[in-house]
Amino acid sequence: MTQREQSLGEVTAEEGATVPRQLYPEALAPELDGTPPVVGEGTPLGHTGEHRAPSAQEFLERRAAPSDDGPATWGWRGRLRRWSGGVVTPAAGPAERADRRARADIQRDFAGPRTVAFVNPKGGAAKTTAVLAAGYTFGTIRGGGVVAWDNNETRGTLGIRGQRARHRNTTRELLGDLDRFSDVAGSRIGDLGAFVRAQGDAHFDVLASDERPDVTGTIRADDFLAVHRLLQRFYRVVLVDTGNNMRAENWLAAAETADLLVVTSTVREDTGYSGLWMLDALQDAGYADLERKTLTVLADPAPSVDRHLLHDLTAVYAERTRSVHRVPFDPALATGSVVPYAGLSAATRAAWLTACAAMATAL
Incomplete structure (x- = not known):
């Protein structure tokens, strides 16, 4: 693992606080107060000391730059x-x-499709909820081009938490019909409509894991790679809900392939420990640049949480990952049923907006 490039800084656990350690890293975004980054003492980035008139393209880019x-x-x-x-x-x-x-x-442009895997080898760590909330946030703000994929080796719950479709097809059926998409020039995103489930006004799709009780097979690494290649042809953002077995082939393939890992945890000692144990295991297995490649989302499992535990989890994950983002308890998500995107609280939407902005910045 590489040496840390920046110090941690002060960590707080104010009610509803987000504790980013590198939400706007200098290499990826300008200073928050509008001052341009500098190269050397007193030399603004891109300046050599000699005056040069802007080109036509530079003029357009400056005019098109978003303003807050x-x-x-x-x-x-x-x-x-x-x-x-x-x-x-x-x-x-x-x-x-x-x-x-x-x-x-x-809304920023990416150089190519990007994959984000949501990971924690313990059940109940809010992975599925996080994937759907992130899908809603990316989908509505980017205007589509987003898919949430349940990459469980057997059966997951993403399909029953997302909005339903007329068909019952899943990853298993898609794997059996991959030949339909072998002709790159002739296959269309509309053909995927027989396998993915549109999420309506949330503007993203869900690809569910196997839902048939009579199937005993598992999804292997080659299966993951084949489906992932296909999804990358048609979507700009691929959000992967992983299972709980981090020794499974498809879990390891997702962790290796992802551009960013999002460690999800509730504010509980067992789920927090499980995420840290996973980071230890990945580091020992030789996953490179793990600290830069991960961020953390801590979800409140109840209206009130142990503030000392929250502080400890925030502090330790801030040392191990790029940034830590806290998501408040939302009764709309507590039932475990279909996520009511329109019913999410303003606080939940704001928290996921901040968390997804950090993900996009890291990508």
Whole structure:
């Protein structure tokens, strides 16, 4: 594992706090106060000391750059602007500017398809809930091109937590019909509609794991790689819900293939320990650059949690991963049934917006 490049800094556990250690790393985003990064003392990035007129392309890129300092639409600032008919146009407040930055991060272009695997070898660690919440966030803000895939070696629950479809096809049936997609020029994303389940206004698809009680086979590494290659042809973001057996071939293939690992855990000692044990095992197995390649989402399992445990989990995961993001308890997710995307609380949506922005930045 490589040496840490940045110090941890102060870790807090304020109610509802997110504790990013590297949410906006210098290599990937400008300073938050608008000051450009520097190369050498007093030399702005991209400047050599000699004046050079901007090219036509540079002009367009500068004009197209997203801005978070437009007029306010939220809160009293937004109401004042509307009531005055636009005569008074206060700037957006800090929360609205942060929301705009997060949305811009999620909407950024990638150089190719990106895969995010959600991992913790313990059941009840909120992996499936996290995959669906991330699918909703990426799907609605990016406008589609997102698939959530249940890569369980046998049977998972992503298919029953997502919105249903008229068909009952799963990864198992897709593997049996892969020849349909062997002709790259002739196969279409619409053909996948017989296997994936559209999530309506959430603007992403779900590929469920096997749901037949009479099937005894398991998904192997070669199966994972074949399906993954196919999904990457048609989707820009692939979110992988992993099983609980990290020694399974398809689990290991997902961890090896993913561009980013998201360690999910509830604020419980057993699920927190399980995630840390997994990180130890991956590190001992030689997974390179593990700290840079992972981030953590801590979910509250109840309306109130042990604050000392929350602080300890936040601190240790902040040392082991890029950043730590806390998701509040949401009664809409507590039943274990189909996720009501429209019924998620404002706090849940805001927390996942921040977490997904961090994922997009890391990608």
